[in-house]
Amino acid sequence: MAQNTGKRRRRGSKRLNCSGQVGTPEDSSASSGAKSRRTEEKVAVVERNSAENQPSQSVHVVWDDPIRRSEQEKLAHQLARANSPTQDVPDDFHEQAAQFSETDDDDEEPKLPVFEAHVQAEEAQTPKQPKSTTGKTPTPDPPSIAFPVGKAPKVTPPQPIVLDDDNDDDEEEVTFKRPPPVFIMSGIEAAERDTYGALVEQLGGRVIDAQQFDIACTHLVIDKITRNEKFLACLASGKWILHKSYFNACREEGQFVKEDFFEWGGEGTLALVKNMDNSVRLLAAAAREWRIKLSQQRQVSSTQFGAFSTWRVILICEKGKVSNFIRLLTAGGATVLNMRPPFPARVDATHVLMEPHKIPVPQEDLEKLLSSGCLCLKPEYISGYLCNPESDVAAFTPPEIQALLAAMSDNDSGSKKRKCSTGDELQKRTKRR
Known part of the structure; x- marks a missing residue:
């Protein structure tokens, strides 16, 4: 019994391995160690792959290629010149072309990366192409002209020139x-x-x-x-x-x-x-x-505009004729003075057109006019002067003025004689002394 019991216990300790064969406990422990190693290797491989596929950070980074960008700008510049309607070159063309012609050195440090947010902002500013509904590939629009196109100069049409001939x-x-x-x-x-x-x-x-x-x-x-x-x-x-x-x-x-x-x-x-x-x-x-x-x-001279431009006239005539004489004298450039007797001691006038037999003037005022050097004449002197500016004024002097001039001249000559006789007497008296 005891032997049978021991046999049963040993049988119970035997187990099947992974391949279906019966193995001892030592064999099972060795196989389990190999399995654990293989499992760890698989886990390491999976973790390595997942680490490679997993992004390093939450924001994608796009690197800017300065050489590629420079070449794109050169192509855009060449297309702008090819599509230009004129052959005029702006003044700053050579300066801008010199900037594009400069090549970047190999040892130049690359520029800082442009982040995705900046790229998205540039894409938002760029106008999108309309989608074609016909299924055909749409023709891309030409690139925008990067440089201003010089305007054609305006040509002024020739103006006619008038020549002066003696014909x-x-x-x-x-x-x-x-x-x-x-x-x-x-x-x-x-x-x-x-x-x-x-x-x-x-x-x-x-x-x-x-x-x-x-x-x-x-x-x-x-x-x-x-x-x-x-x-x-x-x-x-x-x-x-x-x-x-x-x-x-x-x-x-x-x-x-x-x-x-x-x-x-x-x-x-x-x-x-x-x-x-x-x-x-x-x-x-x-x-x-x-x-x-x-x-x-x-x-x-613009001041000499009439035949009477130097005249300063006083009118002593009938009221019905005054307006006619004023229009006639002012047409010839004369200055008509609005003066009536009694006159001041000094009268600033050159001519006095008067009719003493119709409009009498006191002798005292006449003496003031004559002593001031005024020509006291008839109104007919106007037409006589127009016919002959050198005509004799005595022919147009009223008789009353002629008589007064004669009396004034006699008084002047008498006063001169008295002055001369007084001077002679003084000389005689001085000689006697």
């Missing part, structure tokens, strides 16, 4: 480039006045229909010479004074023609004044002479 045609063109003429008429019937007025407006001029002189006029057209306000004022201010045949010539030509031939005092009016009175012939000649003279004076 008669050029002189006519210069004449008609003047401002439109402004006409006044005198001594012309109403029907003719309307016809001539319509013609002037048709040709681009203007007509002033007024009974008095208007300083805005440039031409006076008359049928015959009369010594009225319009004629004398135009004469004193140097206006054109023409015969009415001037309008007929303008109608035939369809434009305003030159005035010289139709001016009173010119060649075209000599036959008209041949059989007229001498005073009329003088006025006709004066019309042309004053116009030329005043035109020359205006070219030299």
Whole structure:
């Protein structure tokens, strides 16, 4: 029994190994050690693989290649030049090209890495290409031009140059480039006045229909010479004074023609004044002479603009004539003083136009005027001066003024004689002593 029991105990200690064979406990311990080593090796391999596949950090790193970036910029620059519509090269092209032509050295230290966040920001700024719905590969857009394209210079078109020639045609063109003429008429019937007025407006001029002189006029057209306000004022201010045949010539030509031939005092009016009175012939000649003279004076000095530009006039006339004389004198550039008797001891005037037989003036005031050197004359002196500026003033001096001048001269001569006799007596007395 005891032997059987021992056999059963030894049988119970035997076990199957991994290969299905019965082994002893020593064999099982050896096999278990080998298994543990193999298991540890497998775990080490798995951990090594997992360590290699596992990222080193949570943020991906993208390395910037400076050589590759430089080559991309060179290609973009070349494409920009190839796609440029002009061959103009900007001023800073050579400087920028020199920057791209510099090559990086091999031993140059690489730049710092650009992180993914920065790359994503650049991608967000870059416009995305629209997706093609046709299934075909879309054509990529050309790269943006990195350099400004020089604008083509603006070419100013040539301007015409006007040359001054001495031809008669050029002189006519210069004449008609003047401002439109402004006409006044005198001594012309109403029907003719309307016809001539319509013609002037048709040709681009203007007509002033007024009974008095208007300083805005440039031409006076008359049928015959009369010594009225319009004629004398135009004469004193140097206006054109023409015969009415001037309008007929303008109608035939369809434009305003030159005035010289139709001016009173010119060649075209000599036959008209041949059989007229001498005073009329003088006025006709004066019309042309004053116009030329005043035109020359205006070219030299703007202050000399009339026949009476140096006159300072006092008017002592009837009230109905004063306004006419004022318009006539101011047209010739005179200064009309608003002065009435009694006058001061010193009167700053050059002319006194007066009618003593109609408007009497006290002798005391007349003596003040004469002692101040004023010329006291009749109003007719205006037309006489226009006909002949060198005319004798004695012919236009009123009789009352002539008598007063004679009396004043006698008193002056008497005082001189008394002074001379007193001086002789003093000399005799000194000799006796």
